Amino acid sequence: MAFKIIASQCTSCSACEAECPNVAITEKGGTFVINPKKCTECIGYFDIPQCVAVCPVDDTCVIDKAYPRYQAAS
């Protein structure tokens, strides 16, 4: 799995961008997006996904089920 950002809820505050240990988050057309190939769900870095923890809008950084679990995939 990877995380994704629900664009319609994102305030474009950029808080998540600086916290991601994998530089998976970038700005795109005014909102922020997660590159699923880079996202490790923060596994190996932190106990909780940093984008989820810092985002001011609840349920905006959510699991994208389209991807297998990071550990399982690797």
Place this chain on the structure above:
Amino acid sequence: MHASTPQEGASQAGAGPLVTIDAVMQQVAEHKGCGTQGGSGKASCGSAAGQGDLPTEIWEKVKNHPCYSEEAHHHYARMHVAVAPACNIQCNYCNRKYDCANESRPGVVSERLTPEQAARKVLAVASTIPQMTVLGIAGPGDPLANPAKTFKTFELISQTAPDIKLCLSTNGLALPDHVDTIARYNVDHVTITINMVDPEIGAKIYPWVFWNHQRYTGVEGARLLTERQLRGLEMLTERGILCKVNSVMIPGVNDRHLVEVNRAVKSRGAFLHNIMPLISAPEHGTVFGLTGQRGPTAQELKALQDSCEGEMNMMRHCRQCRADAVGLLGEDRSAEFTTEKVMEMEVAYDLEGRQAYQAKVEEERVAKVAAKQEELATLAGAASDITLLVAVATKGSGLINEHFGHAKEFQVYELSTAGAKFVGHRRVDLYCQGGYGDEDSLQTVIRAINDCHAVFVAKIGGCPKADLVSAGIEPVDRYAHEFIEKSAIAWFKGYLEKVAAGEVAHGPRGDAAIRQGALTAA
């Protein structure tokens, strides 16, 4: 019948309706006027007209700073650049879908700038508004949650516009980590928003803080926040960096507690405390807005500010400015300086021209203070317990120079035999846009200044005049384009004479409403 205003308290209870002017004139004979006196931690005019109790080196730093010196805010302008949208805490009075409620008015999405765009904007504004002397970074969000953007902006500006003072507003969570950098960039003022020193109360204001890669909630989060805020404050004042503390007054949550906050920050060296009213209209979508948490009334706010004043200087002229505000306090020229317009502007940064202009401004200020002192001298000898509030329509420069119907805010002065003291402002901008002929907008203006005995304007139409009179507020247009304080004192002298002659029965006014809404650029 003589009735005392609430502020006068019991001392008035036995006084008869008439006081002779002679008897009335004595107490103030020794009064030397604002700025020359004020003992034991109490500045008679605070940061207002004079140095008060501020040490000289601090006074030198703040006297031309519009946000710190009440008197300077008539003459000097500031601007904010919105380069810092990210935040590391969550406040219940904030909805970041719009803007940071801490340091800017909610409801308006700011233009977010890169540090390079911000530096260009500063130059464009400084070329257009020579009295612009201060640049602040105040979110939306927390500037220290965005240290790279914040300090890059400071760096660019100190290179291109070295005379501009830099300041920074922060929630304080990340402050201890950045004190050295703040000192290195010569930031001369820092504002920290401190709403509590008791984590139990903090838990009602802050749902979470994000620190050291974790989210901390409830009392634990609030304890972390207050510890880091107070440590950051101590570290800054130890290095001689000026610190102002902002607090949001939330009735029933931290209103009484703010007296304790005042003591805590004073003892750690903060030089100015700014208690601001909670803004919590439901349409802003903040937690407090949605739970129906009310903001304070004008009287509640003033009472709390007054009760803290013995402890330290209180700031009364805060406009809770937007994170992209430009211009004099209370005016908003940000619409003239959108990124698009700034990019097209010819920018000629003329340091000498700016300095010459500012020298003229200084002359004007000196004249204004002299005029006030002169008028105050004519009041010398007057002794009266009467204290009342008046509202003033002004566009700046310390003059009564705004038409009643065009005023977006009124400045409120407290008058007593000690002189005229600025105690606050009332924004009415949203209501005036239909013009003063508009029945509803007039009522909202009256509600906003309902605690005042008179309103001073440059001009006013017949209809609003009659309505003001029937609401018990005297419209005064005979001091058009004269100095505010001088005129207010002159009017007050006449008022005392009328009370003494029995022509006017002095009575208390009601409470006034603090407007809940965003200042939108008209």
